[in-house]
Amino acid sequence: MIVRNVLVTGGAGYIGSHACTELLQANYRVVVVDNLSNSKAESLSRVEQITGKPVQFYQADIRDKQALTDIFSREAISTVMHFAGLKAVGESCEQPLNYYHNNVYGTLVLVEAMRDADVKQLVFSSSATVYGESVHVQYTEDFPLGPINPYGRSKAMIEDILRDLSAADTISKVQNPWKIALLRYFNPIGAHESGLIGEDPNGIPNNLMPYVSQVAIGKLAQLSVFGDDYPTRDGTGIRDYIHVVDLVKGHIKAIAALQGERFNAGACRAYNLGAGRGCSVLEIIETFERVTGKKVNYKIAPRRVGDLAECFANPERAIMELDWKVEKNLDDMVSDAWNWQKKNPEGYV
Numbered sequence: 472m473i474v475r476n477v478l479v480t481g482g483a484g485y486i487g488s489h490a491c492t493e494l495l496q497a498n499y500r501v502v503v504v505d506n507l508s509n510s511k512a513e514s515l516s517r518v519e520q521i522t523g524k525p526v527q528f529y530q531a532d533i534r535d536k537q538a539l540t541d542i543f544s545r546e547a548i549s550t551v552m553h554f555a556g557l558k559a560v561g562e563s564c565e566q567p568l569n570y571y572h573n574n575v576y577g578t579l580v581l582v583e584a585m586r587d588a589d590v591k592q593l594v595f596s597s598s599a600t601v602y603g604e605s606v607h608v609q610y611t612e613d614f615p616l617g618p619i620n621p622y623g624r625s626k627a628m629i630e631d632i633l634r635d636l637s638a639a640d641t642i643s644k645v646q647n648p649w650k651i652a653l654l655r656y657f658n659p660i661g662a663h664e665s666g667l668i669g670e671d672p673n674g675i676p677n678n679l680m681p682y683v684s685q686v687a688i689g690k691l692a693q694l695s696v697f698g699d700d701y702p703t704r705d706g707t708g709i710r711d712y713i714h715v716v717d718l719v720k721g722h723i724k725a726i727a728a729l730q731g732e733r734f735n736a737g738a739c740r741a742y743n744l745g746a747g748r749g750c751s752v753l754e755i756i757e758t759f760e761r762v763t764g765k766k767v768n769y770k771i772a773p774r775r776v777g778d779l780a781e782c783f784a785n786p787e788r789a790i791m792e793l794d795w796k797v798e799k800n801l802d803d804m805v806s807d808a809w810n811w812q813k814k815n816p817e818g819y820v
């Protein structure tokens with residue numbers, strides 16, 4: 472069997488480490504480039520522990536063209552999974568330049584290095600934040616884009632750049648055209664069932680699930696639920712949560728799809744990766760309390776500016792074209808997140 476080498480940028484991070492695990496289990500060889508700005512190399516040791524297989528790790532920044540060129544010349548990479556980036560919406564409003572430099576410029580350097588090495592298959596971590604506000608609550612990929620913060624705009628700019636790259640190849644009918652899957656994630660939560668890898672936020676978590684776990688374990692005093700007067704079934708915001716293992720399985724399916732007929736002549740195509748159903752904040756809390764037997768101390772706080780009442784994915788395109796669907800439910804997401812939190816109360820330290 473031919474072993475294909477996949478370069479995983481940001482592979483030491485939350486989603487990247489789960490992707491490395493899934494790739495190794497699917498018999499790919501994994502090469503990681505990560506600057507460890509928001510992760511620890513320990514996550515990759517844990518990946519090796521779960522899979523019994525090695526990860527080739529390079530500690531480098533994707534904005535370092537020479538470092539990337541060296542990696543491409545040393546490793547016979549066939550495909551790149553691009554997770555490296557900054558991801559906190561609030562921080563992006565305070566530090567827009569940092570976000571555009573890291574995410575947009577970083578991706579430019581990466582795709583230049585890929586082009587120079589003639590590696591033109593890419594699976595990109597995009598986000599549901601690229602969508603604009605809509606009267607519809609279930610998003611399809613052809614909804615107008617209209618991100619409302621610098622983080623979302625950095626993802627939308629990268630999508631534009633990648634679409635332009637692909638279109639240029641199609642016009643000039645090159646032999647090895649760009650094949651690009653833009654995967655728009657909804658809200659990844661949960662952890663690997665082993666409890667060895669999971670989400671390890673720096674400082675106070677920005678996302679709901681790690682916040683809930685840290686309140687339950689006593690690291691944080693209280694969860695604030697922002698708004699209970701939305702026009703939803705219980706008044707709290709509704710989002711589409713997806714188990715991180717289901718999410719990364721979508722990436723493995725995307726690699727396979729890039730080899731298929733749809734991408735034969737080159738293409739850049741977006742796919743929603745979400746469960747296709749929404750859960751409210753109160754439903755998450757209730758599920759957490761039922762599954763773990765732990766109380767979550769919370770209070771109702773005012774709505775946050777910019778938060779929508781409800782949104783969730785229409786994942787039909789990924790189901791049809793990638794032959795992918797979610798397998799895990801909210802109970803699995805919550806119990807795996809808690810298993811990781813209990814086993815690693817201080818994260819990877």
Ligand SMILES: NC(=O)c1ccc[n+]([C@@H]2O[C@H](COP(=O)([O-])OP(=O)(O)OC[C@H]3O[C@@H](n4cnc5c(N)ncnc54)[C@H](O)[C@@H]3O)[C@@H](O)[C@H]2O)c1
Pocket residue numbers: 480481482483484485486487504505506507508509510511531532533534553554555556557558573577596597598599656657658659678
């Ligand atoms: N977690 C989410 O809720 C979510 C939702 C939608 C999209 N995404 C996207 O998925 C990707 C992965 O997210 P995550 O939750 O695993 O985040 P993460 O912060 O855990 O992982 C990102 C990794 O990239 C590394 N990195 C950042 N900038 C880098 C650079 N310039 N050079 C090299 N490495 C760099 C970090 O050290 C980290 O290990 C990100 O692009 C993020 O925007 C995440």
